[in-house]
Amino acid sequence: MSTTYAKGVPPAAERRLLPPFTREHEDLRDSLRRFVEAELLPHADAWEDARWFPQELFPRMGELGFLGLKYEEAYGGQGGGYLHDAVLAEELARCGSAGVAAGLGAHITIATPPVWKFGTEDQKQRYLVPSIAGTKVAALGITEPDAGSDVAGLRTSATKVEGGWVLNGSKMFITNGCRADYVVTAVKTKPEGGHGGISFFLVDTDQPGYSASKIEKLGWHASDTALIALDDAFVPEENLLGELHGGFKLIMANFQWERLSMALGSVAAMEHVFERTLAYAAEREAFGRRIGSFQAIRHKFADMATRIEANRALTYHALRLFVEGREPLQEVTMAKLLTQRASFEVADECLQIHGGAGYMVEYGIERAARDARLGPIGGGTDEIMREILGRTMGL
Ligand SMILES: Cc1cc2nc3c(=O)[nH]c(=O)nc-3n(C[C@H](O)[C@H](O)[C@H](O)COP(=O)(O)OP(=O)(O)OC[C@H]3O[C@@H](n4cnc5c(N)ncnc54)[C@H](O)[C@@H]3O)c2cc1C
DSSP states (O other): OOOOOOTTOOOGGGSOOOTTOOHHHHHHHHHHHHHIIIIIGGGHHHHHHHTOOOTTHHHHHHHTTTTOTTSOGGGTOOSOOHHHHHHHHHHHTTSSOHHHHHHHHIIIIIIHHHHHHHOOHHHIIIIIHHHHHTSSOEEEEOOBTTBSSOGGGOOOEEEEETTEEEEEEEEEEEETTTTOSEEEEEEESSTTOGGGGEEEEEEESSSTTEEEEEOOOSSOTTSOEEEEEEEEEEEEGGGEESSTTBHHHHHHHHHHHHHHHHHHHHHHHHHHHHHHHHHHHHHOEETTEEGGGSHHHHHHHHHHHHHHHHHHHHHHHHHHHHHTTOOOHHHHHHHHHHHHHHHHHHHHHHHHHTTHHHHSGGGSHHHHHHHHTTTTTTTSOHHHHHHHHHHHTTO
16 A cells, blocks of 8 residues: 555645745745655655665756755756745655655755855865755764764864875764765864864765764664764865864854754644545544544544644744844744654654554554654754753843
C-alpha cells in the first residue's frame, strides 16, 4: 500500500492567500506541490527502506531552480527571497519522508547560506554556484561528540601550516555528512577562546583526512546523519570562511532562519498528517459507525485543528517580522519551541486515531511521529529555546 493519502487534501491552489505570501508565492507552491507529488512522494517508502535517497535529486532540483530560490541570478539562483524558501520548506514537509526533506533542507537552509552571506567571490564561484546547480552537495558541521548546545565547547582544532590549515577532531550528527562534497565546518582556531575562538572552513570531503560513517537513528531514515572524523584534513588558506576567530557570528547569523524554516516545515507536516487522518476517520468504521462520528474522536480533530492554526499564526507572525528585517528573536524562538513539540504530539494523536494501523509501517503514520521527534532536539533544543526566551526577558 502506498502512503499517499490524496483523499481530502485540497490542491495548493485552493489554499487561502495568507500574508506574507502573495499570488506569486502560491504559484510557486503549486509547482512545488506538483514536483513533490510526482517525483518525491512515490519514492518515499523505497528511500526510507534504503536509508538513502538518490544523489541525483540534487541536480534535478537544481535544474528546476529549487536549490537557489533565494539566491541571486548571478550565481544561478532564482533571485527570490526568504519567502520563496519558506514555501519550499512547507511543501517539502509533504514529501512523505522527513529524511528527504532534511537532506535537502540541510543543503538549502543551513549549509549554503553561510557561503552566500560570508563567502568571498571566489568561494561563491567554487561552492555556492555548484550547490545551486546541485552538482555539489553541502553539509554544516558544528556539533561534536562533546559539544552540542554549548558551541563554545568545540574541540576540533585547526593548526596553521604552510598554505593553509590542518584540522583534527570529530563532528557528530551531521546531516549529509556521508554524501556531502564539502562541509561548512566550525573549528577552534584559538583553544582558549570560547565563543571568540571559533572559525569556519570549507572542507572538501574527497581527501584522505576526511572520513564519515552513518549513524542509525529513530527517524529521518532516508537522510544520512554522520559521525565525521577529521584526521590531519588539509584546508587551503582560501577556504577560511568569514573572519578568523569570527565563526560565532556565522553560527548566530543563520539560526533565526533555520529555526523559522523548522517551524514552517512542522506546521505543514502537522497539516499533512491531520489531513490523512481526517480522511481515514471518515472511512474507517467501528461499531457500525464511522470512527470520526464518535465525539471522542471528533474532539481530537477539533483540538488538533485549533492547535495547528495557533501554531501557524505564531509562525507566520514571526515570518512576517523576519522578512521585514525586524530580527524577531523572541517570536522565532517561540515559534520553534511551540511547533516542534506540537508536531510530535499531533502525529502521535493521529497515530492513536489510526488504531493498530497507526502502529504499522505501511500507513506511514508511525513514520510521521518518529520523524517529528527530532524537532524538539535539532536546531537548538526546547530547553535552549526556553533559555533564550528567559534571557530576552532579562532573567
Ligand atoms: C538527526 C539529527 C541531525 C542533526 N543534524 C545536524 C547538522 O547537520 N549539523 C550540526 O552541526 N548538528 C546537527 N545535529 C545536532 C543537533 O543540533 C544537536 O543534537 C542539538 O543541538 C543538541 O545538542 P546535543 O545533542 O549535543 O545535546 P546536549 O547539548 O548534550 O544536551 C543534552 C540535554 O541537555 C539539555 N541542555 C543542554 N544545555 C542546557 C542548558 N543550558 N539548560 C538546560 N538544558 C540544557 C539539552 O536541552 C538536552 O536535553 C543533528 C542532530 C540530530 C539528532
